[in-house]
Amino acid sequence: MPDKVKHTLDPNKWISQYADYLYNYAITRVDGQEIAKDLVQETFFSGIKGKDNYRGDAAELTWLVSILKRKIIDHYRKINSAKGQKEVRMSFYDEGQKKGNWIEERVPQSWGNEAEKEIENTELKNALDACINKLPEKYRMVFLLKTVQQYETEEICNELDITPSNLWVIIHRARLQLRICMENNWFKN
Amino acid sequence: MKFMINCDEATAICDKSQYGEATLYDKIRLSFHLLVCKYCKTYSKQNNLMSQLFGKHLSPCDGSEKLTKEEKLELENKLQKELKGK
Numbered sequence: 001m002p003d004k005v006k007h008t009l010d011p012n013k014w015i016s017q018y019a020d021y022l023y024n025y026a027i028t029r030v031d032g033q034e035i036a037k038d039l040v041q042e043t044f045f046s047g048i049k050g051k052d053n054y055r056g057d058a059a060e061l062t063w064l065v066s067i068l069k070r071k072i073i074d075h076y077r078k079i080n081s082a083k084g085q086k087e088v089r090m091s092f093y094d095e096g097q098k099k100g101n102w103i104e105e106r107v108p109q110s111w112g113n114e115a116e117k118e119i120e121n122t123e124l125k126n127a128l129d130a131c132i133n134k135l136p137e138k139y140r141m142v143f144l145l146k147t148v149q150q151y152e153t154e155e156i157c158n159e160l161d162i163t164p165s166n167l168w169v170i171i172h173r174a175r176l177q178l179r180i181c182m183e184n185n186w187f188k189n
Numbered sequence: 190m191k192f193m194i195n196c197d198e199a200t201a202i203c204d205k206s207q208y209g210e211a212t213l214y215d216k217i218r219l220s221f222h223l224l225v226c227k228y229c230k231t232y233s234k235q236n237n238l239m240s241q242l243f244g245k246h247l248s249p250c251d252g253s254e255k256l257t258k259e260e261k262l263e264l265e266n267k268l269q270k271e272l273k274g275k
Contacts, residue, residue, distance in 0.1 A: 044264070101197075116238060119242055132247075171205070183235075
């Protein structure tokens with residue numbers, strides 16, 4: 001094995017080389033293009049501020065991604081503490097004799113026999129997108145990373161600094177919410 | 190871990206199993222619960238359909254999202270300013 005290659009930083013090339021990659025990385029994890037753009041910009045700024053600390057162990061892009069990851073986690077901390085965030089309603093009684101039982105109005109209703117035939121429908125995709133966008137941002141992200149991007153549980157937990165049981169609670173609540181949203185806006189009609 | 194589970198726990202296992210990550214014991218407990226609970230049985234059936242829907246209609250990010258030329262130029266300008274400010 002040759003000696004480890006020392007990497008160097010060249011901020012003048014960052015935009016042309018990495019902006020799209022970082023933007024894509026951000027947009028799968030946050031809600032909206034503007035936020036993704038801001039996070040990419042902040043990442044580059046932090047990169048410039050911190051470039052004297054760069055030791056050349058990791059490739060330039062890897063190093064920038066690690067900055068972006070921290071920006072995304074900070075972003076979540078911020079929105080989690082913000083007021084007026086979207087809420088996930090409870091589907092089960094959380095105390096008393098009925099603890100863990102379905103709350104009557106949240107009980108799954110029949111979708112009829114037509115439901116399965118309809119999954120090709122393009123309007124259905126819009127209904128689904130609308131329901132996903134109603135999820136609180138953290139739920140939306142964890143759900144999409146796991147379900148669509150198909151990340152390993154461990155990977156998501158490391159990235160977001162949560163435990164596997166946190167992750168499954170989030171997935172559980174997100175799916176309950178999506179199910180009832182689709183029921184009310186699509187299947188019941 | 191107790192064998193009898195409530196609806197909240199049953200549907201949580203059902204969700205986990207959609208990703209192939211429920212344990213064998215979980216799946217046994219879930220199957221037993223589904224024998225006695227028609228609500229969760231409905232949930233379970235619909236949950237499978239939801240997974241099909243997600244697979245059909247949600248595609249992973251394929252790197253196709255791009256910043257526009259204008260956005261990149263704007264970013265470039267800000268970055269250059271920041272670099273000179275050092």
